[in-house]
Amino acid sequence: MSVEPGSTDAAGRRPGDPSRPGDPSRPGDPSRPGDPGRRDRPGLRVDLALSYGATRIAAAFDVQPGHPLAIIGPNGAGKSSLLAAIAGLVPLDAGEVSIGSRRVDALPSERRRVGMVFQDYVLFPHLTVRDNVAFAARMRGSRASARAVAQPWLERYDLVTLADRLPSELSGGQRQRAALARALAAEPDVLLLDEPMSALDVEVRAEMRDELATHVRDFGGATVLVTHSPADAARLADSVLVLEGGRVTQRGTLDAIRADPATPYVRRMLAASDD
Amino acid sequence: MARAAARSTGRLAWPITAIAVVALAVLVLPLVALVVRAPWAELPELLASSAVLEALVLSFTTAVLATAICLVLGIPLAALIAHAESWPAIPRRLLRAAVTVPLVLPPVVGGIALLMLLGRRSLIGQWLDETFGVTIPFTTGAVVIAQVFVALPFLVFAVEGALRSSDRRTELAAATIGASRWQVFRHVTLPLVAPGVAAGGVLCFTRALGEFGATITFAGSLPGTTRTLPIASYLAMQTDPDEAVALALLLLAVSVVVLLTLRDRWLPGATA
Numbered sequence: 001m002s003v004e005p006g007s008t009d010a011a012g013r014r015p016g017d018p019s020r021p022g023d024p025s026r027p028g029d030p031s032r033p034g035d036p037g038r039r040d041r042p043g044l045r046v047d048l049a050l051s052y053g054a055t056r057i058a059a060a061f062d063v064q065p066g067h068p069l070a071i072i073g074p075n076g077a078g079k080s081s082l083l084a085a086i087a088g089l090v091p092l093d094a095g096e097v098s099i100g101s102r103r104v105d106a107l108p109s110e111r112r113r114v115g116m117v118f119q120d121y122v123l124f125p126h127l128t129v130r131d132n133v134a135f136a137a138r139m140r141g142s143r144a145s146a147r148a149v150a151q152p153w154l155e156r157y158d159l160v161t162l163a164d165r166l167p168s169e170l171s172g173g174q175r176q177r178a179a180l181a182r183a184l185a186a187e188p189d190v191l192l193l194d195e196p197m198s199a200l201d202v203e204v205r206a207e208m209r210d211e212l213a214t215h216v217r218d219f220g221g222a223t224v225l226v227t228h229s230p231a232d233a234a235r236l237a238d239s240v241l242v243l244e245g246g247r248v249t250q251r252g253t254l255d256a257i258r259a260d261p262a263t264p265y266v267r268r269m270l271a272a273s274d275d
Numbered sequence: 276m277a278r279a280a281a282r283s284t285g286r287l288a289w290p291i292t293a294i295a296v297v298a299l300a301v302l303v304l305p306l307v308a309l310v311v312r313a314p315w316a317e318l319p320e321l322l323a324s325s326a327v328l329e330a331l332v333l334s335f336t337t338a339v340l341a342t343a344i345c346l347v348l349g350i351p352l353a354a355l356i357a358h359a360e361s362w363p364a365i366p367r368r369l370l371r372a373a374v375t376v377p378l379v380l381p382p383v384v385g386g387i388a389l390l391m392l393l394g395r396r397s398l399i400g401q402w403l404d405e406t407f408g409v410t411i412p413f414t415t416g417a418v419v420i421a422q423v424f425v426a427l428p429f430l431v432f433a434v435e436g437a438l439r440s441s442d443r444r445t446e447l448a449a450a451t452i453g454a455s456r457w458q459v460f461r462h463v464t465l466p467l468v469a470p471g472v473a474a475g476g477v478l479c480f481t482r483a484l485g486e487f488g489a490t491i492t493f494a495g496s497l498p499g500t501t502r503t504l505p506i507a508s509y510l511a512m513q514t515d516p517d518e519a520v521a522l523a524l525l526l527l528a529v530s531v532v533v534l535l536t537l538r539d540r541w542l543p544g545a546t547a
Binding site: 084087088089108109110111112114115116118122123124125126135136138139140182183185186188 | 442
C-alpha cells in the first residue's frame with residue numbers, strides 16, 4: 001500500500017503543511033523539545049553530479065515536506081552516494097543542493113541540517129542510548145542540558161527503559177529507533193534514511209516498517225530513503241525514483257511505475273517477491 | 276574456527292620445533308640468569324641507596340614527562356597519518372618514513388643528531404644560548420627530549436592502528452548531527468581510540484624508561500640530572516656489579532608490570 005500524497009495525520013493536519021498557522025518553535029528551541037513536524041518544513045531540491053568510483057551519478061529531483069521519496073536501484077547504482085552527497089559527506093562534481101531557499105551544497109555537513117540514519121545505524125558505540133540521542137544538543141551545550149533535551153526524544157521513541165544501555169546491548173529494531181531519535185533530536189530540516197530496514201531480521205521487518213512509517217510521518221519534513229525493496233517504498237514513501245548506473249531511469253508513484261515499468265531492472269524488481 | 280582447530284591438532288616438523296625452542300631460550304635465558312644471579316639478600320639495601328633512588332626518581336619523572344609530551348604530539352600526528360591515506364603516494368610514504376626512522380635508528384645516532392640540532396654550536400642551540408642563555412644538552416630537559424625522540428613512534432603507530440580499525444562512519448554520523456571537525460575528534464574519534472592511546476602510552480613510557488643510547492649521547496651521565504636507571508645500571512657494572520644487577524632487576528620488574536597491564540586488554544591477539 002502506498003501513502004497517498006496529501007494524507008493527513010490523526011488531528012487532520014497535513015505534516016509540514018505550509019498553510020498552518022506560524023509556529024514559534026525554532027530548531028533546537030528547548031521550550032518545544034520532542035515536537036518535530038509541528039513547524040513549517042522546507043522542501044529539498046537536488047540537481048547534482050558526483051563520481052563514485054567509476055560511476056558518475058547525475059540526478060535531479062525535488063522532495064516536498066511530508067511526501068517522502070524512495071530511491072530504488074540495484075547495488076552499485078550510486079544510491080547511498082547520492083544520500084551522502086545530500087548530507088555533505090562526499091563532494092559534488094557539479095550542481096546544487098537546496099533546502100527551502102537555503103543553498104547548502106557549499107556548507108559543511110554539520111551546518112546543513114540534514115539528518116541521516118545510516119544503513120546499520122552507526123550509533124556511537126562508546127555512548128549510552130541517552131548520550132547518543134543527546135549528542136547534537138551536547139555539541140551546543142553542557143552534558144546536563146543536553147540530557148534534558150534528549151529526554152522527550154527518548155520518551156517519544158520508546159527508549160526510556162533503554163536509555164542507559166550501550167548500542168551493543170540493543171536489538172536491531174531498538175537500534176533503528178535510537179538512530180532515528182539521534183538524527184531527529186538534532187532538529188534537521190531534511191531526513192535521509194539509507195536502507196533503513198536492511199539491518200533488521202526478516203521476522204520483525206513488517207512491524208518495524210509500520211513503526212518507521214509513523215515516525216517519518218511525524219517528522220513531516222522532506223524525507224529521502226534508499227531501499228532495495230518495493231515493500232519499503234510502498235509503505236514509507238509517496239513516490240519512487242529509480243537509479244540505475246548513476247542515472248535516473250524512472251520516477252513516479254509506485255503504482256504508476258508498476259503500471260509501466262521503464263527498464264528490465266524495474267520489471268525484475270517489481271516481480272521479485274519482497275520479504 | 277576449523278583452521279584454528281587444524282592448527283592446534285596438526286603436528287609441526289621436529290626441526291621447526293627445535294629451532295623454536297632455541298629461539299625461546301635466546302629470549303628467556305638471559306632474564307632467568309638475571310633473576311638467578313640477583314643478590315636477593317642485599318637487594319633492599321642496594322635499592323635503597325641514594326644513587327639508586329636518585330636514578331629511579333629521575334627516570335620516572337622524565338619518562339612520565341616524555342610520555343605526556345608524546346601523547347600531546349603523537350595523537351595529532353597519528354590522526355594526520357591515518358588521514359594521509361587519501362594523499363598521493365610520495366608524500367604519504369615520506370610521512371610514514373619520517374615516523375619510522377627513529378624506530379629503526381640506533382639510538383646513539385639519534386643522540387648525535389639531537390646534538391647537531393640543539394648542541395651549543397648548532398644553529399638552534401647557538402640561538403637559544405645567545406638569546407635566552409638556555410643550553411639544552413646535558414640537562415634533564417635533554418633526557419626528556421631524547422626519550423621523546425625514541426618513544427614517539429611507538430605511540431604514533433599504536434594510535435594510528437586504532438584509528439584505522441575504527442569505523443569512520445561514526446565520524447560522519449557525528450558531522451550530520453552538528454559536530455564540527457574538532458568536536459568530532461574530541462567526542463567521537465578520541466574516545467573510540469582510547470584503548471589504542473592507552474596501549475601506545477604504556478609502550479611509550481617503557482621505551483622512555485629504558486632509553487640509553489640517545490640519552491647518554493645527548494644528555495650525558497650527570498648524577499641526579501641526567502643519570503637515568505639504564506645509565507646508572509651500565510656504569511655500576513664497572514664498579515659494583517651487584518648494584519647493576521639490582522638496577523636491572525628493577526627495570527625488568529617495571530617491564531613485567533607493564534606487560535601484565537597490557538595483557539589481553541590492549542594487545543591484539545593476546546588471551547588471558
